[in-house]
Amino acid sequence: MGRLDDRVAVVTGAGRGIGRATALRFAEEGATVVVNDIDPDPAADVVEEIKKNGGRAVVAAADITEFAGAKGVIESAVSAFGRLDILVNNAGITRDKTFHNMTPEIWDAGIKINLYTAYNMTHAAMPFLREVAKKEIAERGEPAYHRKITFTSSVVGITGNPGQANYTAAKGAIISLTKTLARELGAFRINVNAVAPGFVETRLTAAKKEGTDLGIPDALRNMALMTIALGRPGRPEDIANAHLFLCSSEADYISGVVIPVTGAQLGS
Numbered sequence: 001m002g003r004l005d006d007r008v009a010v011v012t013g014a015g016r017g018i019g020r021a022t023a024l025r026f027a028e029e030g031a032t033v034v035v036n037d038i039d040p041d042p043a044a045d046v047v048e049e050i051k052k053n054g055g056r057a058v059v060a061a062a063d064i065t066e067f068a069g070a071k072g073v074i075e076s077a078v079s080a081f082g083r084l085d086i087l088v089n090n091a092g093i094t095r096d097k098t099f100h101n102m103t104p105e106i107w108d109a110g111i112k113i114n115l116y117t118a119y120n121m122t123h124a125a126m127p128f129l130r131e132v133a134k135k136e137i138a139e140r141g142e143p144a145y146h147r148k149i150t151f152t153s154s155v156v157g158i159t160g161n162p163g164q165a166n167y168t169a170a171k172g173a174i175i176s177l178t179k180t181l182a183r184e185l186g187a188f189r190i191n192v193n194a195v196a197p198g199f200v201e202t203r204l205t206a207a208k209k210e211g212t213d214l215g216i217p218d219a220l221r222n223m224a225l226m227t228i229a230l231g232r233p234g235r236p237e238d239i240a241n242a243h244l245f246l247c248s249s250e251a252d253y254i255s256g257v258v259i260p261v262t263g264a265q266l267g268s
């Protein structure tokens with residue numbers, strides 16, 4: 001028995017890093033997984049890996065900063081598998097600059113990828129989460145089971161972080177969105193929660209290479225690593241396990257919370 005048997009889950013930004021680990025972990029626990037990413041090739045690799053391990057998955061490649069792209073992902077999940085039970089909002093990247101150097105283009109990019117994606121996907125999912133539960137209430141008095149939405153904030157969405165005004169503004173907003181939606185959707189037994197990762201080894205936190213937007217300078221990496229009480233950086237699987245717990249029936253009475261997964265990083 002898997003903890004997500006019979007569930008259909010969409011995971012955004014699942015071609016790499018935390019999203020990839022979440023898609024693989026969910027499949028391991030019996031979920032059918034729709035693997036979204038803006039980059040089709042890594043998404044296809046994840047689907048192949050899931051299938052190789054005996055699971056069920058499809059690729060839904062799309063840029064979900066656009067509402068039409070997000071709607072297409074949700075619709076492809078429902079047309080492939082007939083339903084949607086779980087939405088993991090994970091896609092996000094950094095576009096760092098000190099605030100006085102942050103152009104409108106860089107500000108918008110950070111807000112779009114880290115906040116608009118959450119609105120786009122979650123709004124597009126409403127007919128298949130809220131409306132379906134509403135119909136069940138009309139027919140049988142209560143929703144058949146708990147449906148789940150998780151968001152991905154960040155510890156810096158709570159503490160702030162120099163050089164990340166766009167990212168931290170979006171990640172802070174994700175926390176209030178989580179709490180508001182938990183209250184709006186509770187009557188439909190849709191649990192809405194967030195994880196707030198600390199420092200997790202992915203391409204976002206890799207040593208910065210010349211000419212790229214992603215990554216962080218070595219000095220900052222080393223400083224961040226020194227603040228982690230558990231003595232090691234997070235692994236994508238650590239965050240995947242938090243999404244898994246929140247999306248499993250073990251967390252049916254947990255909604256509107258933000259779980260820091262930081263190894264007791266200072267300030268978290």
Ligand SMILES: NC(=O)c1ccc[n+]([C@@H]2O[C@H](COP(=O)([O-])OP(=O)(O)OC[C@H]3O[C@@H](n4cnc5c(N)ncnc54)[C@H](O)[C@@H]3O)[C@@H](O)[C@H]2O)c1
Nearest residue numbers: 013016017018037038063064090091092154197199200202
């Ligand atoms: N790595 C960390 O330390 C850390 C800490 C806190 C929060 N987070 C958050 O965790 C989430 C995952 O980050 P990660 O570290 O795994 O990064 P990552 O770069 O390894 O993976 C992010 C994935 O999202 C995809 N993506 C980017 N833009 C997209 C778009 N418009 N539409 C669809 N997919 C898109 C990318 O192609 C990539 O595969 C993000 O929301 C990030 O902000 C990460």
